[in-house]
Amino acid sequence: EAGVAQSPRYKIIEKRQSVAFWCNPISGHATLYWYQQILGQGPKLLIQFQNNGVVDDSQLPKDRFSAERLKGVDSTLKIQPAKLEDSAVYLCASSQGRERPKGTQYFGPGTRLTVL
Amino acid sequence: AQSVTQPDIHITVSEGASLELRCNYSYGATPYLFWYVQSPGQGLQLLLKYFSGDTLVQGIKGFEAEFKRSQSSFNLRKPSVHWSDAAEYFCAVAEPGSWGKLQFGAGTQVVVTP
Numbered sequence: 001e002a003g004v005a006q007s008p009r010y011k012i013i014e015k016r017q018s019v020a021f022w023c024n025p026i027s028g029h030a031t032l033y034w035y036q037q038i039l040g041q042g043p044k045l046l047i048q049f050q051n052n053g054v055v056d057d058s059q060l061p062k063d064r065f066s067a068e069r070l071k072g073v074d075s076t077l078k079i080q081p082a083k084l085e086d087s088a089v090y091l092c093a094s095s096q097g098r099e100r101p102k103g104t105q106y107f108g109p110g111t112r113l114t115v116l
Numbered sequence: 117a118q119s120v121t122q123p124d125i126h127i128t129v130s131e132g133a134s135l136e137l138r139c140n141y142s143y144g145a146t147p148y149l150f151w152y153v154q155s156p157g158q159g160l161q162l163l164l165k166y167f168s169g170d171t172l173v174q175g176i177k178g179f180e181a182e183f184k185r186s187q188s189s190f191n192l193r194k195p196s197v198h199w200s201d202a203a204e205y206f207c208a209v210a211e212p213g214s215w216g217k218l219q220f221g222a223g224t225q226v227v228v229t230p
Binding site: 003004040041042043044045048056091093103104105106107108109110 | 120222
């Protein structure tokens with residue numbers, strides 16, 4: 001079974017530029033998550049989708065971050081404009097559902113973003 | 117406030133020695149508990165999880181964890197460490213009924229020496 005796919009793996013941009021990350025979850029997984037992992041910290045949930053609807057985006061900085069999952073499969077996370085403090089690894093995860101045991105999350109390799 | 121604490125930022129252990137990583141949480145009710153491992157350039161891999169029942173949980177790669185309600189702890193152990201166990205380990209919790217909102221600790225970096 002293929003795992004969670006993310007691209008690109010690395011991205012370097014200058015501040016005030018925009019950037020987008022792509023995630024393809026495990027086939028059949030209804031729930032998709034985006035996390036931000038700043039160096040030296042644990043991942044922090046940014047947004048959670050159930051199919052193509054947003055379940056929780058309470059920690060998403062909505063003035064500059066946006067995310068969509070139009071057909072309930074792939075998802076994109078965008079930052080516009082980027083700030084220096086956005087430098088982090090952006091992790092995508094998916095799960096079959098939201099209740100145990102289907103709620104177990106499986107993570108992709110992440111996209112490392114560097115903002116100069 | 118709800119929190120997850122991993123007191124040890126960095127641990128060095130000799131190959132073949134035992135390993136114990138600490139995790140403490142502060143939640144109103146007993147949460148769901150998880151341990152993940154992250155190798156360089158890799159995503160997070162689930163080692164084990166606890167929902168309820170037997171407080172000693174077995175996971176992959178020879179790891180186990182013990183839930184202690186009285187101490188609000190969920191410590192991870194391995195009897196004999198291999199060089200391939202060098203990685204960063206994260207404890208995570210989720211409130212029952214709020215699965216998706218995993219809250220992670222800051223992680224413990226494990227270095228394995230020959």
